[in-house]
Amino acid sequence: xxxxxxxxxxxxxxxxxxxxxxxxxxxxxxxxxxxxxxxxxxxxxxxxxxxxxxxxxxxxxxxxxxxxxxxxxxxxxxxxxxxxxxxxxxxxxxxxxxxxxxxxxxxxxxxxxxxxxxxxxxxxxxxxxxxxxxxxxxxxxxxxxxxxxxxxxxxxxxxxxxxxxxxx
Amino acid sequence: xxxxxxxxxxxxxxxxxxxxxxxxxxxxxxxxxxxxxxxxxxxxxxxxxxxxxxxxxxxxxxxxxxxxxxxxxxxxxxxxxxxxxxxxxxxxxxxxxxxxxxxxxxxxxxxxxxxxxxxxxxxxxxxxxxxxxxxxxxxxxxxxxxxxx
Numbered sequence: 001x002x003x004x005x006x007x008x009x010x011x012x013x014x015x016x017x018x019x020x021x022x023x024x025x026x027x028x029x030x031x032x033x034x035x036x037x038x039x040x041x042x043x044x045x046x047x048x049x050x051x052x053x054x055x056x057x058x059x060x061x062x063x064x065x066x067x068x069x070x071x072x073x074x075x076x077x078x079x080x081x082x083x084x085x086x087x088x089x090x091x092x093x094x095x096x097x098x099x100x101x102x103x104x105x106x107x108x109x110x111x112x113x114x115x116x117x118x119x120x121x122x123x124x125x126x127x128x129x130x131x132x133x134x135x136x137x138x139x140x141x142x143x144x145x146x147x148x149x150x151x152x153x154x155x156x157x158x159x160x161x162x163x164x165x166x167x168x
Numbered sequence: 169x170x171x172x173x174x175x176x177x178x179x180x181x182x183x184x185x186x187x188x189x190x191x192x193x194x195x196x197x198x199x200x201x202x203x204x205x206x207x208x209x210x211x212x213x214x215x216x217x218x219x220x221x222x223x224x225x226x227x228x229x230x231x232x233x234x235x236x237x238x239x240x241x242x243x244x245x246x247x248x249x250x251x252x253x254x255x256x257x258x259x260x261x262x263x264x265x266x267x268x269x270x271x272x273x274x275x276x277x278x279x280x281x282x283x284x285x286x287x288x289x290x291x292x293x294x295x296x297x298x299x300x301x302x303x304x305x306x307x308x309x310x311x312x313x314x315x316x317x
Contacts, residue, residue: 015252020249025237043222
């Protein structure tokens with residue numbers, strides 16, 4: 001009899017603890033979600049919008065268009081390769097954004113987008129998926145002026161246009 | 169402060185190790201998900217199990233729940249409640265994984281943030297393993313007090 005009472009008390013206290021944790025997590029989730037920059041609405045998920053974005057083809061940019069904008073200082077190149085390849089050589093002025101890092105950089109790029117810059121993501125090789133992934137991740141975050149510079153690194157290098165080495 | 173009941177008896181020490189391991193796993197998983205609620209929402213959507221209006225809510229709530237569970241495990245407060253929740257969570261994940269593996273959907277797991285790999289049977293085994301660890305914590309954990317005088 002004693003042990004049943006003890007057991008039921010244990011179960012009861014476990015449920016109380018469970019509710020405390022749920023309530024704390026809910027409170028913190030709501031507070032953090034409302035103060036953070038990449039806030040999402042608590043209810044309502046537009047699956048139609050997501051599907052549309054997933055299917056949307058991201059436009060490409062050719063070498064001559066890219067170079068033209070480069071001379072006018074209207075383009076920001078985004079190197080979607082890993083940091084080591086970036087250090088070994090990249091288009092002058094490019095910033096290194098691996099697909100995973102895109103969400104972290106989206107906010108600062110948005111500011112640049114408002115200033116009228118076009119973004120061109122590139123990696124190495126015609127089949128390389130990284131440039132498309134970074135471009136897709138940025139588009140998903142509301143940056144509309146992203147274009148994929150297919151096989152960008154090789155094409156740019158072969159054309160003899162300016163490249164840099166190092167972290168910057 | 170004196171160390172008590174260490175390294176024997178075996179079960180409470182084993183439960184302590186399990187608890188701390190779970191804490192690390194939950195903390196990492198929670199942070200990875202919390203960084204990117206949009207991507208995590210898409211990962212949840214891809215599971216095709218929840219109605220649209222619930223997706224964002226889960227995407228916002230679940231990461232912080234995991235972090236709070238991790239903190240409870242580390243500090244050692246509300247451990248039984250946290251272990252109960254952890255057990256239920258792993259059970260839910262197992263059901264969601266099984267349904268989609270059976271459906272044959274090739275989707276991102278979303279286990280540790282949106283960029284974790286696509287679902288496969290190994291993930292289900294891993295989930296079951298973590299479920300068992302949660303049960304051990306639920307039944308055998310004695311808290312920090314048990315080890316320190």
